[in-house]
Amino acid sequence: xxxxxxxxxxxxxxxxxxxxxxxxxxxxxxxxxxxxxxxxxxxxxxxxxxxxxxxxxxxxxxxxxxxxxxxxxxxxxxxxxxxxxxxxxxxxxxxxxxxxxxxxxxxxxxxxxxxxxxxxxxxxx
Amino acid sequence: xxxxxxxxxxxxxxxxxxxxxxxxxxxxxxxxxxxxxxxxxxxxxxxxxxxxxxxxxxxxxxxxxxxxxxxxxxxxxxxxxxxxxxxxxxxxxxxxxxxxxxxxxxxxxxxxxxxxxxxxxxxxx
DNA sequence: TTACTATATCGCTACATAGCGATAAAATCA
DNA sequence: TGATTTTATCGCTATGTAGCGATATAGTAA
Numbered sequence: 001x002x003x004x005x006x007x008x009x010x011x012x013x014x015x016x017x018x019x020x021x022x023x024x025x026x027x028x029x030x031x032x033x034x035x036x037x038x039x040x041x042x043x044x045x046x047x048x049x050x051x052x053x054x055x056x057x058x059x060x061x062x063x064x065x066x067x068x069x070x071x072x073x074x075x076x077x078x079x080x081x082x083x084x085x086x087x088x089x090x091x092x093x094x095x096x097x098x099x100x101x102x103x104x105x106x107x108x109x110x111x112x113x114x115x116x117x118x119x120x121x122x123x124x125x
Numbered sequence: 126x127x128x129x130x131x132x133x134x135x136x137x138x139x140x141x142x143x144x145x146x147x148x149x150x151x152x153x154x155x156x157x158x159x160x161x162x163x164x165x166x167x168x169x170x171x172x173x174x175x176x177x178x179x180x181x182x183x184x185x186x187x188x189x190x191x192x193x194x195x196x197x198x199x200x201x202x203x204x205x206x207x208x209x210x211x212x213x214x215x216x217x218x219x220x221x222x223x224x225x226x227x228x229x230x231x232x233x234x235x236x237x238x239x240x241x242x243x244x245x246x247x248x249x250x
Numbered sequence: 251t252t253a254c255t256a257t258a259t260c261g262c263t264a265c266a267t268a269g270c271g272a273t274a275a276a277a278t279c280a
Numbered sequence: 281t282g283a284t285t286t287t288a289t290c291g292c293t294a295t296g297t298a299g300c301g302a303t304a305t306a307g308t309a310a
Contacts, residue, residue: 017145
């Protein structure tokens with residue numbers, strides 16, 4: 001393995017770590033249907049404004065969201081909706097895990113997965 | 126948003142965090158083409174045996190890999206190859222980022238993306 | 251200018267964990 | 281039985297960062 005591969009691995013790991021924080025997932029989920037400014041997100045998601053702003057900066061630095069300034073407000077939006085495919089794949093995995101536990105998978109899919117793609121799996125149980 | 130959604134978000138975040146460490150990505154990459162035991166992985170990937178074992182336990186606890194015991198050896202394998210689709214999607218994203226920087230994207234794709242699916246992109250260099 | 255609003259940044263604490271060496275636990279072999 | 285091998289766990293340090301309140305920065309309005 002070459003040297004560059006290690007750097008690539010680090011970049012990929014850093015990208016994944018952007019999705020490894022619940023608040024950031026909630027932010028991405030809130031931006032699913034359009035841009036929001038920091039105040040709206042803070043009110044909608046809870047937590048301090050400083051925290052939301054910092055997470056937005058993190059997501060923007062990695063390139064998942066983009067920033068648009070209007071007056072004193074900062075509006076953020078999803079850059080590439082394909083990131084939600086990530087959530088889909090993970091939800092299937094996580095859903096299979098949670099299936100054997102207490103939490104229902106449906107609530108999970110409803111909250112994170114995009115639409116009713118139908119092809120999910122027969123809801124046996 | 127309901128209570129369950131927070132738990133789901135946490136589960137998804139925890140799942141992503143499993144991929145947010147370079148060593149774990151290297152482990153998954155090493156398991157791509159078949160199962161390996163701890164000693165083989167330690168020799169191949171470097172680092173201490175304790176560290177490799179701990180990462181394997183983490184990945185197994187989340188359900189990404191499975192363990193098979195033979196004698197004193199413990200062989201680990203990928204449970205669901207679809208996890209590499211995750212890497213694909215991330216590699217595209219990260220590749221687009223690195224494209225504008227020093228690191229070449231090709232090395233990244235070579236190391237993390239699955240096989241020569243052909244459709245990847247002309248290897249201009 | 252001052253006052254107000256919205257966002258970003260600073261300073262800080264608390265917590266999680268990656269990494270290591272040492273050791274325990276378990277299976278195999280002499 | 282003891283010795284060896286392989287893996288898992290323990291104890292520990294160092295580092296990263298999520299979260300908060302306070303403050304700085306920047307734009308708007310008077």
